[in-house]
Amino acid sequence: MSTVKLVRIYFKEGEKTPSHHNLMKELFHLLHDEHKIRGASVFRGVAGFGAHGVVQADDLLRLNVHLPLVLEVFDDPEIIDRVLPQLRELVPAKHIICWEAQLADS
Amino acid sequence: MSTVKLVRIYFKEGEKTPSHHNLMKELFHLLHDEHKIRGASVFRGVAGFGAHGVVQADDLLRLNVHLPLVLEVFDDPEIIDRVLPQLRELVPAKHIICWEAQLADS
């Protein structure tokens, strides 16, 4: 088994970068186009709370709330470590966590 | 980078606490109101199995099944360690796991 570093980035639907671009698109551009990361997945929460209070999804109310999103990505630790400084420029402090995991590839 | 402890709590839609309150609301109350945890997100699964058999979502059948939910939260390890005993009073044994991760904040 080889070691990978897994990153989870917490943000919200509709969230913008400091330069007012769509955060999810910028994350995909950085990870996919620039750094050629193998893969990434974004999951949408159905409820959550943060600095701006509690949100809870309900299919009828979906248009009114910005639900939590998490982008999850993993790759070789040295590749992830090269991306992290750029991720920090896009995402508010304390919204990116990472840890090591084992790839069950052999 | 500073160390955080990440917790994942596995439960189901509509699940109640031992005192018959809505589990998700009680978890939010404990984490948000009492312990002032920075943030938390709840994700809903589309399929799963547990002690009560296999469930699988299908938009047409959604009303008939209780899908799996996971609440994810992270904060300083000492803050999480203070909350864990209270979480264990709300959630069945073996449905809470935690591990350490690095906050990519600097």
Add this chain to the structure above:
Amino acid sequence: MSTVKLVRIYFKEGEKTPSHHNLMKELFHLLHDEHKIRGASVFRGVAGFGAHGVVQADDLLRLNVHLPLVLEVFDDPEIIDRVLPQLRELVPAKHIICWEAQLADS
């Protein structure tokens, strides 16, 4: 607290096993029926990218894309280690990762 091993398996809606069966069903069969794993949850992403390019869900377009799925399961490390070789026969290399976590059970 006791140690568990957590596994995340990344695949896509509609993905097949090498023997052309539905991958999610085969994973459930292996984990639930054969190995009596306690529980598992499958989460569906709303966006992602991989070897075949970028996908992004939109409720209106849902029928046209195969969204990312992740199956998450944890159990005693020795139980997980017995399942991993069989998981690797079903899932492409580099799509299974695992790490150790603590069960907050006592």
